[in-house]
Amino acid sequence: MSHQTGIRASQDLLALFADAKNEQSSVRVIKVTIDTTSDPEQLVESGRDDVNGTWENDFGKICPMVQDKEACYIFYKFDRKADDQNTKWLFVMYIPDNSPPKSKMLYASTKSTCKSEFGGKQFIADEVNPSTKAELTLDGYEAHVEHKAAPVPLSMDELEIQRIKESEIRADVNVDSKHQTMQGVAFPLSEDAMDALQSLKDGRVTFVQLNLDLVKETIELSDTNTCDVNSLSSHIPEGTSRYNFFCFKHQYEGDYKEDVVFIYSMGGYSSPIKERMLFSSGKAPCLSVVEDHLGIPLVKKVEIDSTEKITADSMMDIVHPIRSVHKPKFDRPKGPGGRSGARRIIKNTDN
Structure with a gap:
């Protein structure tokens, strides 16, 4: 279980979520904020807008809804495809760099609860975590999609290691074959x-x-x-x-x-x-x-x-471990004090 703030969605917001996810709903975008003045604190609606065109044409509705220093969540509806069982949404956690630290922590800690109250992965197809309004534009989102689909860049050393691994994992088996061994159990991260x-x-x-x-x-x-x-x-x-x-x-x-x-x-x-x-x-x-x-x-x-x-x-x-500048040399153990005594007599076994 994750460490959460315990802040839940208000009844009005839950009702809006249910209506927005309906196939016939005209809602395109919903803005959600945390009402810190209520007791207890709760997630509330702070704005919404309806569908006017395609999801690409309507993407410009997001920027006017956010403020410079105010953190918020945005739910943005994609156009439904024929093979979609449910409407698909984009989840946005907008936390500007100049937001108060307490607000940053509060929204970061309530993020999972907010997504869960909406319906989780069943409805949320993608998510972004922008900190500037430039990232909330269609160009910014398309850059995110392109970056997400791009392969992870590899250094020259990593490319060489990849080449070696590919050459080592072979189907043929002989005395010179090398085999990949398990370096650990890779459990997926939630x-x-x-x-x-x-x-x-x-x-x-x-x-x-x-x-x-x-x-x-x-x-x-x-x-x-x-x-x-x-x-x-x-x-x-x-x-x-x-x-x-x-x-x-x-x-x-x-x-x-x-x-x-x-x-x-x-x-x-x-x-x-x-x-x-x-x-x-x-x-x-x-x-x-x-x-x-x-x-x-x-x-x-x-x-x-x-x-x-x-x-x-x-x-x-x-x-920052302390590094010793002086490296003492190994001293040879001293021999016994005084004279070493008479030379030992070694018996000749040849005769």
Whole structure:
């Protein structure tokens, strides 16, 4: 389960969602915001517009609905195709860079709930997370679609590795054949987990914790927060395994740095053997997704068995270990004191 704010949609908004998803509905776009003045806080409608042309022609309706410093959600309806069972929608989480930090956190933490209240993947065909109005134009969305469909760019070293792997995985078997071995169990990351890691990359959160669902065999979001290093240990449970990603904000040699550290908290012998084995096997493929697919550089990867080891000083030592300039040479052991004594007599066995 993901760490959410508990903010739900108002009854009026739920009724609008139900009506908009109807095949005969004329609604093209819905703007949703979080009403922080109500008790309790809730998701409410802040604007809507109807269909006038094709979805491409109507895309310009989105920009006038958003404000410069105001975060919001947008639901935009695509034109229904003949083979679509339901109407398909584009989900937009618009969080401008100059929004208040509290607002950024609130909308990022309520995103999954908002999509779930609408109907989830059954109706949402695509989603974007823009921070500028230029990204809310049709050109901006088409650039997103093109980027999404493009293959991941590879460096020269990665291309060489890919070529080697392709040449190694062959059907013929002989004494010179090489075989691909399993480097770990690649459990898929849930949508919430991917969204949280993207928020970590974008600087909206500083801490993301992932848990392995042993039943579904997926990696799920367990917690996301904006904690600092002093409160980090309170977010990592004892006695159970977790994958933790923490953005360590600090000053080093006069420079401000934001370094992402991976912390594998191991449950120890108090956790089941199967859990320990699967967490250990799934770690490498999970990190591959984070570094290679999402492009999040991990400056350090550490394993801990107790949260007592997580302090500001220990984190600084992990990220910036002290390097010893003086490297003592190995001294040959001294022989016994005094004279070495008379020479030994070795018996000749030749005769």
